[in-house]
Each structure stands twice: as C-alpha cells, then as structure tokens.
Amino acid sequence: MRSVPHDLRILARGRDGRAVLALPGDDGRPVGIEHMDLDELPGRLAAVERAEHPRWVWSDARDHLPRLLAAGVTVERCHDLRLVHQILVHAASVPSDDRAALLAAAAWAVPIAEATAPEQEGAAALFDLEATGRPDQVPADLDETCAELSRQLRAIDGAQDPSRLRLLAAAESSGAIIACELRAAGIPWDVAEHERILVEHLGPRPSPGAAPARMAELAAEVREALGDPLLSLDSPPRLLRALHRAGIDVSSTSKWELEGIDHPAIAPLLAYKRLSRLLTANGWAWIGGWVRDGRYRPVYVPGGVVTGRWASSGGGALQIPRLLRPALRADPGWTLVSADVSQLEPRVLAAMSRDGEMARAGRGTDLYAGIVAAGVVATRQEAKVGVLGALYGGTSGDSGRIVPRLREVFPDAMRLVDRAAEIGEVGGTVSTWLGRSTPPADERWSAAQRAAHQVDATSTEQERARRSARDRGRFTRNFIVQGTAAEWALAWMALLRQELAAFEPVAPELAASGSGPLFSRRAHLAFFLHDEVIVHAPLSQAEAAAAAIRDAADQAGRLLFPGTEVDFPLDLAIRERAVKD
DNA sequence: GGTCTGGGCGCG
DNA sequence: AAAGCGCGCCCAGACC
Structure with a gap:
C-alpha cells in the first residue's frame, strides 16, 4: 500500500559500540546492512553521502553528528526520529491510531538533557555524547530505529495533508543538524571586549566572593537612602520590607514598579539591579565557564519550546544581553553578516x-x-x-x-x-x-x-x-x-545552510582559527535567535553570504506560503562586530 | 547536604 | 503596570 522513500539511509547504533548502516526495506525490515567500527564511520558515511546524497535516518542527531563533525564530515539531510516523534505524537492531522502507536513507543519521548559547561568537560570529551547533553536513552539500535521509522512514515502518509507534515519533519530535522553545527562552529567571542565592557560597568574584577566596586558603591547609596545600614539588596522580601519602612509603597521590588517612583534610593537601586544581573548572568564566571579558544559554544535545543521554537541549555545563548553584542566579533580577515526579519x-x-x-x-x-x-x-x-x-x-x-x-x-x-x-x-x-x-x-x-x-x-x-x-x-x-x-525561521536557516555549503573554500592561510574543520574555510552560520541569524564569513564571501541570506528568506516565504503576497524583508548588516546601529 | 519554587530580568 | 505570548538562568528561601 505504501512504499518507503528510496532516498532514506539508516544510521544506527550497532552492538559493542559499533555503527551500522542500512536501507529501510519495503516491509519495514532493514536491508543492505553494513557494520563498522566507529572510527571507520566518518569515511564510509562521507562516501555514501557523496555518491547518493541520502536522507539519513537516525535516532537523534546528538547521537551521531558531533563525532562526525569533529572528523570533518557532515550530511546534507536527515530525518531525526526523536524530534519528529515529538511532533507527530501530538499532531492533530495524524490519524488517532497512528498517534496511539507512537505514544506507545514511549522511549522515544525523552526529556531534554542538561548542558555541561566546557569547564566541566574533559578537553577530549568536547565532542563526546556526554558533552552534547544527551543521555543514552533513545533506543537507537537498528531494529528499534526501523520500527520507529515505519510508525512515523505511516503516520505522515495517513495525515490530512502529508506534504505539510513532510516539510515540517524535514525542516525540524534540518534544525537538528544546524544546532549541532552551530555548536561545533561556535560563536566567535572576543573575551577582551567582553571584559572591557564588564570593567566599564562594574569596575575591575573583584576577588572571589567580593562585590565589584561599582555595585558596592551603589549598594551603600541605597542603604544610606533607606536608612538601613545592614540591608541586603539581593533578597527581594527583605528589600521590599525596607522599601515599605522608608515609605515607598510598592507591591514588589521589580524594576517596572520602581521606575517612576521619586525617592533617592530608587536610582541607585535600579542601577544596582542592572549591574547585578550583568555580573551574575554574564560576568567573569560566565566567560570562564562558556568561552574557550575564542568561541562560545552554546547547546541549542531544537523543538525545546512547545511552539517549536528552539530553546538553549547552558550559558543562556538566546538571552545574551544587547550590551554584550560587541563581544560577538569576527576572526581577523573575517566578518559578521547579521540579519533579522522585520516583524x-x-x-x-x-x-x-x-x-x-x-x-x-x-x-x-x-x-x-x-x-x-x-x-x-x-x-x-x-x-x-x-x-x-x-x-x-x-x-x-x-x-x-x-x-x-x-x-x-x-x-x-x-x-x-x-x-x-x-x-x-x-x-x-x-x-x-x-x-x-x-x-x-x-x-x-x-x-x-x-x-x-x-x-x-x-x-x-x-x-x-x-x-x-x-x-x-x-x-x-x-x-x-x-x-x-518558528517554521519559517527553520526553513530560512535550512535554505541558507544549503547555499553556504556550496561556497568555495578560501585559501588555507585565510582560515578562521576556531571554527573546526568544516567551517573554518567558508562562510557558516554562527548564531541564531528566533528571527535573526549571524553568518561568520571570510571578507571575500561577505557579499555573497548577504545575498544568500536574502535569497533564503525569499525562498522560505515561497516554500511555506506558495503564491503569498507577503514579503519578509530583512535588516542586514556586514560588520566586524554584531552591534545594532 | 540536596531539591524545588517563585521573584526577577535578560532575550525574541 | 507590566497590560499580553514563549523561554533560561540566578538567587533566596523553604523544605527534605
């Protein structure tokens, strides 16, 4: 009744830590099975990729891709069973018995894992499974992989509009690849600039446990103005009581309530809060924990939000304050092409x-x-x-x-x-x-x-x-x-990635220092934030990268909404640093 | 010691 | 006064 798409190729975990490649047969059983050691996998997989350009079916990109990327191999397309499972199991357009079958395969619904800061990783573990925040839970052996693939293909084929779900599965899976690639390439991060910004606002780095000079001054001003010499500003309940004692009538200590109140304690308190936030969220400890060799390597979590938006885990990649944007800085001889979609x-x-x-x-x-x-x-x-x-x-x-x-x-x-x-x-x-x-x-x-x-x-x-x-x-x-x-943004990125992958590599002496084997010699995605991308590009490829970003946005609109009158204009800039205006 | 929750605030 | 969505992270305080 249904035939399996002919371009699928399965990569699964074999026995004893080996890898296994196979093709899905029409009856759901694997055929053409090849076993190999893990160190043979990148070479063999790259050969299949070049010859056949398949769509790789795997349990979870995080199971396989980090190791492949470290070996200098990536893939064009995949079907990420864990992510697609998450979509199909709730999808209203899928027949309920197909959904029930997916729901019964509960092991595929694994919770999002925690990220590990690189400082806690062994250096050699950077690309191991542990380092990608992925516990070994998804049933990734060949039989389980084939069984889940069959369930998913049946669910999609039976849906009211299979072509849309197919597009969603492809876009989501592409996101799985991009998230791993973004981590492998890293965000080029200028630690000196970051530290300069910290010192400018907070004062010199304090000794451990001590407050930065500027915060201590502001705290003293607040205590003085409130007439409470021992007050701790870091405890909202105590601060609230102190405000009440000083005759300031607020129901919480949040800044939107404090703003606009006329009292000498308010201005230094708001300044203190701002600095405290900067110190605790993105201070010196953050640099030490998350930046290494000139790269910030966040863990992106595709499908981590119910709506399908990405989440991030560790380092707060999607919450980097605008104040620190200048620390996002291209390598020498490279530049940043930043684009965000208007509205x-x-x-x-x-x-x-x-x-x-x-x-x-x-x-x-x-x-x-x-x-x-x-x-x-x-x-x-x-x-x-x-x-x-x-x-x-x-x-x-x-x-x-x-x-x-x-x-x-x-x-x-x-x-x-x-x-x-x-x-x-x-x-x-x-x-x-x-x-x-x-x-x-x-x-x-x-x-x-x-x-x-x-x-x-x-x-x-x-x-x-x-x-x-x-x-x-x-x-x-x-x-x-x-x-x-979020779907539009996934399509935008997937199309953009495709275009960038076709760029010619620049000469070895122009290579970026920290972007890993796959991304150091051509323009690559470096940052993503819901409706915004940053491409790190050799100077010679900046204009072409900008054109690719625009072209991908146009194509994404047409792909999702054929014949639409709606356009998706971009704010785009080519700069050494990712600052706005 | 650990884990959990809510307040607060950064991002879109 | 956050009016109105979605997140992650830090901290204090409560609790085991």
Whole structure:
C-alpha cells in the first residue's frame, strides 16, 4: 500500500559500540546492512553521502553528528526520529491510531538533557555524547530505529495533508543538524571586549566572593537612602520590607514598579539591579565557564519550546544581553553578516490568514509604518502595541483599545487568531501552518473546568476556571503564530545552510582559527535567535553570504506560503562586530 | 547536604 | 503596570 522513500539511509547504533548502516526495506525490515567500527564511520558515511546524497535516518542527531563533525564530515539531510516523534505524537492531522502507536513507543519521548559547561568537560570529551547533553536513552539500535521509522512514515502518509507534515519533519530535522553545527562552529567571542565592557560597568574584577566596586558603591547609596545600614539588596522580601519602612509603597521590588517612583534610593537601586544581573548572568564566571579558544559554544535545543521554537541549555545563548553584542566579533580577515526579519510574526499571520490588507501594509520594510500609512492608527507605537496585543491576546490598556480597530481593518488575520483563542479556551487543539499541534490541556486544567461546571461550584472556582480558560486561549492564540514563525525561521536557516555549503573554500592561510574543520574555510552560520541569524564569513564571501541570506528568506516565504503576497524583508548588516546601529 | 519554587530580568 | 505570548538562568528561601 505504501512504499518507503528510496532516498532514506539508516544510521544506527550497532552492538559493542559499533555503527551500522542500512536501507529501510519495503516491509519495514532493514536491508543492505553494513557494520563498522566507529572510527571507520566518518569515511564510509562521507562516501555514501557523496555518491547518493541520502536522507539519513537516525535516532537523534546528538547521537551521531558531533563525532562526525569533529572528523570533518557532515550530511546534507536527515530525518531525526526523536524530534519528529515529538511532533507527530501530538499532531492533530495524524490519524488517532497512528498517534496511539507512537505514544506507545514511549522511549522515544525523552526529556531534554542538561548542558555541561566546557569547564566541566574533559578537553577530549568536547565532542563526546556526554558533552552534547544527551543521555543514552533513545533506543537507537537498528531494529528499534526501523520500527520507529515505519510508525512515523505511516503516520505522515495517513495525515490530512502529508506534504505539510513532510516539510515540517524535514525542516525540524534540518534544525537538528544546524544546532549541532552551530555548536561545533561556535560563536566567535572576543573575551577582551567582553571584559572591557564588564570593567566599564562594574569596575575591575573583584576577588572571589567580593562585590565589584561599582555595585558596592551603589549598594551603600541605597542603604544610606533607606536608612538601613545592614540591608541586603539581593533578597527581594527583605528589600521590599525596607522599601515599605522608608515609605515607598510598592507591591514588589521589580524594576517596572520602581521606575517612576521619586525617592533617592530608587536610582541607585535600579542601577544596582542592572549591574547585578550583568555580573551574575554574564560576568567573569560566565566567560570562564562558556568561552574557550575564542568561541562560545552554546547547546541549542531544537523543538525545546512547545511552539517549536528552539530553546538553549547552558550559558543562556538566546538571552545574551544587547550590551554584550560587541563581544560577538569576527576572526581577523573575517566578518559578521547579521540579519533579522522585520516583524516576522505579524507577517506570518498575514500569510497564514491570506489577509491581503495586512500583506499590503507590510510590503516594503516596516509593517507598523504601513499600518500607520493606511490610516488605521496615528503612530507607529500604536500600531506595534495593537499588533502585539492581537498576537498575545491583549485586552486592557492601549492594546485593548487598538485591537478592535485592527479587527475591522484586518478581518482575515484577526479571525484566525480569535478563532485559535476560542478553541483553546474550551480545551481544544490548534496547529501551526505545517501541522505542529498544541499538547492537550493538562489534567489540572480540565479538572478545574469540570469543577466550575458543577451545580455546587463556588464563585471562586468559577472565576479561577474562567481565568485559566482565558490563559489557555491566549496560549493557543499565540501558538499558531509563534509556531509558524518558528517554521519559517527553520526553513530560512535550512535554505541558507544549503547555499553556504556550496561556497568555495578560501585559501588555507585565510582560515578562521576556531571554527573546526568544516567551517573554518567558508562562510557558516554562527548564531541564531528566533528571527535573526549571524553568518561568520571570510571578507571575500561577505557579499555573497548577504545575498544568500536574502535569497533564503525569499525562498522560505515561497516554500511555506506558495503564491503569498507577503514579503519578509530583512535588516542586514556586514560588520566586524554584531552591534545594532 | 540536596531539591524545588517563585521573584526577577535578560532575550525574541 | 507590566497590560499580553514563549523561554533560561540566578538567587533566596523553604523544605527534605
């Protein structure tokens, strides 16, 4: 009834730590089985790659790829069974018995592993399994791999729109490769510049346990202004009590509540908080823990967020403060090509909903300016607040005032997100454009809704249930947009990676020092942040890399939304350092 | 000693 | 006052 795609090639774990290559047969059983030692694998795999350009089926990129990359070998395409399992097991478009079969294969649903800072790794362990944060849990032997592949192919083939799920599986799997490659290549990191920024803001590096000079000064000012000479600023409850004693009426110590209060303690306190954050999150300890040989090598976690966005594990790769962006710096003779998409999420919404009016507002560069130009609102700020309110479910304040206006002007777009919210509020499932679905509402949520519908429900129970229903509505409203934007970004990166891989290597004397065997002689992806990429490129390839980034964005739009009027303009810059403006 | 939770804040 | 989504990380405090 169904034939296995002919370009699949299986890489699995053999007995005694050996590797095994095979082809999936039409009956689901492996054929053409080859066993080999691990040190033979990169050479053999590279030969198959060159000759056949297969799609490699493996349990988990993290099982195999780090070792291959260290040996200078990578692959064009894969099918990552763990990631695709995670998608298919919830996908609403997959028939329920196929989903049940996947659910029964519970070992494929492994939790995200912790990252290990390089300082805790042996130097030789950098590319071992342990170092990639991957416990040995997924059943990766040949039979299990084939069985799971069969389940997944059946699930996709039986889905309402197999082509979308196939595209999603390919994009997600490509992300698995890219995440490993990003770690192997690393972010070129200028430690001297990072330290200069720390000293500029905090003062000289303090001895262990001591506070930096600037923080100590600010803390003294705060204690003086509050008349509390022994106060610790690092304990929110104590700080809150001290603020109350000083007559400052706040309900928390958070900065948005403190801002705007007129008291001599506030300015130094806010400054202290800012510095404290810099020190603890990205101070000298962070450099020592995460930067080695001029590279920051974060662990990216594709599919780590329910919506399909990537998460990161260790070092906070997706939360690097803007203040430290200048430390992201190209190697000598190289440059950074940085690009981010302007207003990705509203553009994705316009494309998904085929809202022509919204597509037209975005044509050119700035969607918010387009909304102003169309006469919908008076200022760019209002346009932005309104659109974010539409995407997030804002009801009060400025966004609550503006969203109804957007509902008149962009009826198709607003209907799509409003409908997603309605479905979520009653416990339903919504899906992204390519078919990633929300997990079912958890049992506590459903129990609260049931309780509120009993005849003897208290008003507290009813109010709590209404609130959690609205919470879930905002989640599902945002899910379809954030998740589809993540799909667009995956396609963008996958297409970009393909283009960069075709670049000619530069001369050996122009090689980057720390990017590893595969990436030191041609432009390569170095950083990814939801709607933003940075490519590290030899100077001679910078313009070509910029063109590739733009071309990949155009192609991604057409791939996901054939015939769409929506464009995806980029802010792009070629600079030595990744600073904005 | 360890683990867990919430506050707070960085990113999109 | 964070109004409105999704994260990770650090710290203090609570608890075992």
